[in-house]
Amino acid sequence: RKVDLVYTRVRTEEKLLLEALRRRDCAVNMVSDSGMALSMDRQPPSEADTVLMRSMSFTRARYLATFLELKGLRVLNSARTISLCGDKALTCAALAAKGVPMPWAFVAFDEDACLDEIERRGYPVVTKPVLGSWGRMVARLDSRSAAEGVLSTRFGTGGAQDHVALVQEYVDKPGYDLRVYVIGRAVGGLRRRSEHWITNTARGAVPERYEVPVLHAKLAEAAAEAVGGDMVAVDLLETRDGHVYVNEINHCVEFARSIDETGVPLPDLIAEYVVGGKR
Ligand code: ADP
Numbered sequence: 055r056k057v058d059l060v061y062t063r064v065r066t067e068e069k070l071l072l073e074a075l076r077r078r079d080c081a082v083n084m085v086s087d088s089g090m091a092l093s094m095d096r097q098p099p100s101e102a103d104t105v106l107m108r109s110m111s112f113t114r115a116r117y118l119a120t121f122l123e124l125k126g127l128r129v130l131n132s133a134r135t136i137s138l139c140g141d142k143a144l145t146c147a148a149l150a151a152k153g154v155p156m157p158w159a160f161v162a163f164d165e166d167a168c169l170d171e172i173e174r175r176g177y178p179v180v181t182k183p184v185l186g187s188w189g190r191m192v193a194r195l196d197s198r199s200a201a202e203g204v205l206s207t208r209f210g211t212g213g214a215q216d217h218v219a220l221v222q223e224y225v226d227k228p229g230y231d232l233r234v235y236v237i238g239r240a241v242g243g244l245r246r247r248s249e250h251w252i253t254n255t256a257r258g259a260v261p262e263r264y265e266v267p268v269l270h271a272k273l274a275e276a277a278a279e280a281v282g283g284d285m286v287a288v289d290l291l292e293t294r295d296g297h298v299y300v301n302e303i304n305h306c307v308e309f310a311r312s313i314d315e316t317g318v319p320l321p322d323l324i325a326e327y328v329v330g331g332k333r
Pocket residue numbers: 157180182186187188189190192222223224225226227231251252253254289291301302
């Protein structure tokens with residue numbers, strides 16, 4: 055197979071993926087997303103038949119995947135998956151369409167409308183940017199005054215046409231959240247433990263080994279299917295009384311901080327998946 059690996063930065067993940075692909079006799083071409091200029095026609099940009107999309111930019115990943123698919127390439131993940139996972143409001147819609155359990159959520163486009171709906175549903179709630187990652191700007195609102203503060207910032211900056219607030223039910227987790235890797239199927243997972251309610255490893259949560267029970271594996275696979283994801287990390291929130299919800303789906307799987315703890319050989323599993331499938 056000939057693979058173009060599109061990257062923003064060559065991090066540990068990209069290095070390990072490159073090695074795993076080369077071990078499988080793939081001809082891998084490293085392509086920087088900032089150096090690309092893609093014409094909107096069906097002309098293939100390279101010899102590659104498959105593109106492993108590792109761009110860290112949602113804008114670049116989504117457009118590049120779209121145009122590369124137009125050119126007949128197999129892109130992992132697909133443009134559709136990237137579009138749905140990169141936007142948390144659209145992820146919620148895709149999950150809801152398939153009846154996948156998730157915290158209740160709503161979107162609003164105006165500060166007063168948003169505050170009214172929060173007041174109607176009651177505190178605490180969580181609000182987060184529809185585009186974003188690594189736990190940045192995820193906020194828990196425990197009171198009306200906190201909501202006013204956060205919403206005035208959210209709605210007071212940038213253009214009014216572009217304002218959108220995603221508000222979610224706050225899930226009282228038992229000190230951790232769960233991540234299940236779906237590479238074609240659920241292949242393993244990770245528990246992220248933290249004193250803080252925001253449990254991103256980028257924010258200091260400690261990764262722990264987690265034997266994924268069948269129920270969680272099935273839920274993660276249903277979530278991946280809802281967004282058409284080939285290789286995704288599905289984040290689950292468990293409640294203290296054992297209910298489990300899908301919180302978000304990450305289309306560019308990161309594992310550098312957790313590969314030792316999980317014991318899940320993700321570079322090999324991903325490379326295996328890239329090599330398999332139709333040519
Ligand atoms: P990001 O893409 O930035 O990781 P997430 O939606 O995954 O955004 O939120 C980051 C973290 O915040 C989650 O891993 C979880 O620990 C916490 N969190 C997010 N939403 C909720 C929620 N509705 N209830 C409880 N905790 C949440």
